[in-house]
Amino acid sequence: MRVTQSMLSNNMLRNLSNSYSNLGKYMDQLSTGKKVNRPSDDPVVAMKGMNYRSQVVNVEQFERNIGEVHNWMDNSDAALDKATQALQRLRELAVKGSNGTYEEGQRESIAKEIDQLKDHLADIGNTKVNNKYIFNGTKTTGTIDADGNTLKPVEVDDEGIITSVSDSTDPVLIEVSSGVKLQANVNATNVFSKQLFEDIEAFSQALKDDDQAGLEDVLSNLDIHIDNTVNERADLGARMNRLELVENRVIEQQITATKMMSENEDANMEEVIMNLTSQESVHRAALSSGSRVIQPTLLDFLR
Template sequence: MRVTDRQHVDALLAAIQGYRRDIFDRQEQIASGKRVNRPSDDPAAYQRIEQFRYVLKTANRRRTSVEEGQRRLTVSDGVLDSTSNLLQRGKELAIQQRSDTNTATERTNVAKEVHQLFQQVVSLANTEMNGRSLFAGFETETDAFALDAASASASSSNTGGATVSASVASASALQPHVYEIAFTSSTQFDITDLTTGQLVSSGNTYTSGSPFSFNGLSVTITNGSGPPQTGDRFYVRSEYSYQGDDNSIAVETGDRETVATNVPGSQVFSGPTANVLTVLQDFHQALVTNDEAGIETAIGQLDAALTQVTNARTEVGARIKRLDVVRASLDLLSLNTESLRSDFEDADFARVASELAALQTQLEASMATLTRHFQTSLLDFLR
């Protein structure tokens, strides 16, 4: 078959266009660092690259959540460790004060330390992380525990038949103290803050069923089987209540797999078996009222509270270890997936540079051949 000059020129032009396309492709690969910049470059490879990107995106999202969960659990572990130490100290004090050789003055002095332990535990229970409550479940915008409740009791040594009840009159005026209402006669009583040892008021007139208020509390003493007698004592205190919920803040660790990264306060401070705050308040009240039986009871209660916190800490530790394993797995998955993505997507600079140089040489040669062809054709025409 005879190849005409026209066919030869067309072939050269087609080759030159092809070289230019290939040169542009190699230049784009060098500029972007990628072998595949669009689906048309390599449809099969582009599909695999998209799959790798999805895996990487999912792994990175999970790793971010896991790291946040690890921080939350680590802080929780530290809080529970401190709480355990405080409860252990409380138990030691209870054992020291259980003896009938301890005086009321000694117990009152120890009560000051116990009150400090109590306040520290309250502070720990209301720990925040990044401005959010750690132990309030989903209710992270509020303190886990708030001083908004009251309780009242009558001394076991009372000879009268009166009963007592208490409620909150003004939560903002409450203090975490225990108060004694002591009847100096059947019709008058004094109020003393046993936590501070200060007299609140004296010579108050008693009327059965008529409420009276002090320091944010509203108290009502009522004749039951009989009126109060001289020397009868009633105790009133403000208490903390849980403000959160029981929800767990879970992080995704795999397909349909999650790990809880918080401990609701209801599962460690106010339950499930012991109310840690109430236990400490009971112990404090037993000390300031010189209640030997109450101190003995506090030993068992503190032991139960300590076991509860220890169990919660054990669970937290197990979750931390699990998230450590998950994070290591995610790191390995990301590393391997990134390597695969790079194999499919990233350009081999040395190879691409070599191909670019070869294409430029071929383009220059084709251009030179085309130029010579036109020069020969022009000479033939002039002849």
């Protein structure tokens, strides 16, 4: 086969172009830290990288969801703790008020404290976190009546009378892991029920009327409400324990997913630097030999 000057020049230019391409590839890997910067570099690695990235994104979203559930549960637990303290204080007042030695003025003072505790429980029932009612089921922004007014979980009129209590028992379910949803709220109807406030109002009225039989009934009813609150808080505590287990599992999944993604697409920097240095040497040799190939021309022989 006859080898011409044109063939030598074209081969040299093609080899130089390939050398530049390899240099560019290694420079991209060195500057980005990734061994794949476009799907054409390695379609298999790119496809796996998309799956690993999706897995990492999902795990990160689960972590944000877990934080939201923690926020709901921690605030619910704190509110139930305050509600339990208020109910315990009401029980103390019931025991004190059932003592027949108290005079009318003293019973009036106890009744005033009871009214304040009732309002305090109503405020706890209307607890808002991030502008959401945490004791109103899935109706976290409140319900709207016919007049367009927002109805709170516990409605109190201007005279301090409880007019309505939300009966929303819909659980607020938040996905904390793949296919795993946890209830973030508590069943408020077991704590802030209409019956609770009616019993407290009856308690106050029994003191004002010096109704000993009514006071005894209130005492037994308060025990029931305290038990309901404690049971609801215990159920919340069980879910909080499970949430911690799920959180630990999700953290481990994030570590594993991030490691797999890194092993799949991160470049070995030592290897990249060695390849780049070697390619630079090859490129310099190609340029040196190429300069000798294209140097002789007809003019060189006419001198």
